[in-house]
Amino acid sequence: MKSDAVHHGHVAGHPHPHHPHHPHGDEEEYVIEVESDLSPTGPDIIREVDHDHHNVKVKLKRRRRCGICGPCQIKQNCGRCHYCLRRDVLKQTCVYRKCVYLRSKPRSMSPKENVSMSALNLQSGLGVATPTDLSMRTSLTPSASGSSSNDFQGLSSMYHHPDLDSRAFTGSSPSIPLHHDPVIPSRMNPYMGSAHTGPYPINMFPSSSLAANSSLPNPFQMGSCSNSPFRYPWMPGSFARPSVVSSPTDLLRPSPSWPPPPTHGLSSTHQRMASDFGAESFQKDMPFMKRRSQQDLLQNRQRLPSCSRSLAPMCGGASSGCETPACFNSDALVMREKYGCFPGQGSRSLGCDSSGHMTSGTMNSSYNRGRASSQYECDVIGIDDFQVNAFIRASGYNGLDIEIDIAKAPIVPLAAKYKSKSTLAGTLSVMQDLGDQGTVELQVPGHKVTLEDHINVDEILAKYANSLKENFNIVEQSRIEFIGTNA
DNA sequence: TAATCCGGTGGA
DNA sequence: TCCACCGGATTA
Ligand SMILES: [Zn+2]
Ligand SMILES: [Zn+2]
Numbered sequence: 001m002k003s004d005a006v007h008h009g010h011v012a013g014h015p016h017p018h019h020p021h022h023p024h025g026d027e028e029e030y031v032i033e034v035e036s037d038l039s040p041t042g043p044d045i046i047r048e049v050d051h052d053h054h055n056v057k058v059k060l061k062r063r064r065r066c067g068i069c070g071p072c073q074i075k076q077n078c079g080r081c082h083y084c085l086r087r088d089v090l091k092q093t094c095v096y097r098k099c100v101y102l103r104s105k106p107r108s109m110s111p112k113e114n115v116s117m118s119a120l121n122l123q124s125g126l127g128v129a130t131p132t133d134l135s136m137r138t139s140l141t142p143s144a145s146g147s148s149s150n151d152f153q154g155l156s157s158m159y160h161h162p163d164l165d166s167r168a169f170t171g172s173s174p175s176i177p178l179h180h181d182p183v184i185p186s187r188m189n190p191y192m193g194s195a196h197t198g199p200y201p202i203n204m205f206p207s208s209s210l211a212a213n214s215s216l217p218n219p220f221q222m223g224s225c226s227n228s229p230f231r232y233p234w235m236p237g238s239f240a241r242p243s244v245v246s247s248p249t250d251l252l253r254p255s256p257s258w259p260p261p262p263t264h265g266l267s268s269t270h271q272r273m274a275s276d277f278g279a280e281s282f283q284k285d286m287p288f289m290k291r292r293s294q295q296d297l298l299q300n301r302q303r304l305p306s307c308s309r310s311l312a313p314m315c316g317g318a319s320s321g322c323e324t325p326a327c328f329n330s331d332a333l334v335m336r337e338k339y340g341c342f343p344g345q346g347s348r349s350l351g352c353d354s355s356g357h358m359t360s361g362t363m364n365s366s367y368n369r370g371r372a373s374s375q376y377e378c379d380v381i382g383i384d385d386f387q388v389n390a391f392i393r394a395s396g397y398n399g400l401d402i403e404i405d406i407a408k409a410p411i412v413p414l415a416a417k418y419k420s421k422s423t424l425a426g427t428l429s430v431m432q433d434l435g436d437q438g439t440v441e442l443q444v445p446g447h448k449v450t451l452e453d454h455i456n457v458d459e460i461l462a463k464y465a466n467s468l469k470e471n472f473n474i475v476e477q478s479r480i481e482f483i484g485t486n487a
Numbered sequence: 488t489a490a491t492c493c494g495g496t497g498g499a
Numbered sequence: 500t501c502c503a504c505c506g507g508a509t510t511a
Contacts, residue, residue: 061509062491062492062493062508062509062510063492063493064492064510064511065491082503083491086504087490087491089504089505089506090491090503090504090505091490091491091492091505091506091507092491092492092504093490093491093492102491102492102493105493106492106493106494150492150493150494151492151493151502151503151504
């Protein structure tokens, strides 16, 4: 296992645009480049290539990693993923390091989708996923995906900033058809973080759009708030101590005395996740990628690389001053997590007036299909005063995805309105180990959502974000208490 | 030169 | 239609 170090410089954000490159080819073709001025981290350059005076293409200058998203913080290749193992032939970056922003397919336009230069200038970003400054990130909007030409496309959920959109297409109603909607990475630092000025430990795994930050004053944490460099658990120097950390399953069991859920061969979520690793293809590296609803697929909304927390890359070191949720994604404010004590806000219900319903493993066969051993496994977590079945799995390097079957629990008054089909998939991105006890606060925007076959919180939130500009809807909160079993 | 982005494509 | 591959192209 080699741990190729990679250029740090390359990873870092690129200060300014490079000189426009004009690849003059045939005399039939000319290139127009437009520089964006909206992209905070490096304007993209658009090339407009006119072949026959009819076929007009707009190409982008090769994009560069944003430098601010989680994966961008990782400076080392894992050395284990498919792309690492076959680096020479595949010529792709490590799956763990793939920039969120680059996961979306680069925009490009077909001749018919041509737009005027003014439009281009207006938007310059053309819907491109421009790494956006944190301050700009107030909401996320889901978008449909185009065909993929990106090996990593499946990795991310597609969000773009509504503000950018509106700004971009001001004037011309029909937005410029985007080949692909981008991901706006947010500052994040799941694994390393500068104590102060540096990026906060903001977890912003695209898929969830449910940013959660955590502060964990607990001894079991993987220490995401340190300045220590990120390390893969399997690499020397890693702090990973799987044996010490309870598996999510264990952590989330209501009580240590409760028997663990059936595991179908694998004894814990941890192991389930662990077992998911080491495969070859990308999706095999990220098996959960298959585990999404059709709608997810349609919307190209997928989860990030998954792994158990104990397997998750992490940084060592003790946390310092991490107990503040400061590290909070200012985004659509989806959720946050806290540990230790929870300000006894009245307990809230998890819900939205939408019908979120999800793909609980037991309810949706298609959902389960991609999952071999654990789809029928269910954990129990407490939400407010209720105990609810939930499907828990790792998400992201230090995250958990928790799907809650609302229909089965009277925790959502509103859910009743949607009959028994109402289920809600909550995707919590928990950055670190939950430790003995923790509380996750979930804020679900109460937004009207069209009932689909599969809806999860992400989508709800996304839709919520989509209309965030127009109206703020009620946000309901929920908190989920995690009860750990760590000794 | 190394890294890896990105377009094109064949197979499932 | 989706996605893993391939390999040319672009950047630093
Ligand atoms: Zn890798
Ligand atoms: Zn990035």
